[in-house]
Amino acid sequence: MNGQISPIVVGLKTVTLLLGGLITYFAAKAASKTGSRSLTYLAVGFGTVTFGSLLAGVADQLFGFSVGTALLFETAVTAAGFAVIAYSLYASDRAASLGR
Template sequence: MTDYVTFVVALKAVTLVLGGLITYFATNAYRRTGSRPIGFLAVGFGFVTLGSLLAGAAHQAFGLPVNAVLLIESALVAIGFGVITYSLYE
């Protein structure tokens, strides 16, 4: 069980770093260009990254059950992908 938790925490950390970098680069691109779609892209990736962060924190720090954690993560990821889809449509 310990190896599993360690592996999940490591993957969440990688997801947080990469998602944070994508959000950062998209935000910088939005500031340079002022392009609304790129701004929405940054917000969308921010939601996806936030979903991963909050899910991991809710489980590890606050001991929420796995079902609640999955609900939080899935909701934020779905919102993020919706915003990303909108950014590509616009």
């Protein structure tokens, strides 16, 4: 284990992972049901953000990465996930404006 992590941080990370997983699940289910490409991107974006948070915690706690390195990784993956989420909203808006 790499240093001491506050139980509050662990609790909040757990809640983040559970809620992120739930949002990803519902978005993927909606995408499957409707065939919507923008909902698929939304699910991928939330899944990326959630999985990045999990991987950063694993890197820090199990593999001994420094807190700074784990934070850098988590921030980069979160940014990528949010870019996919933003694209999902753009793609949805663009398709609506084209009459699709």
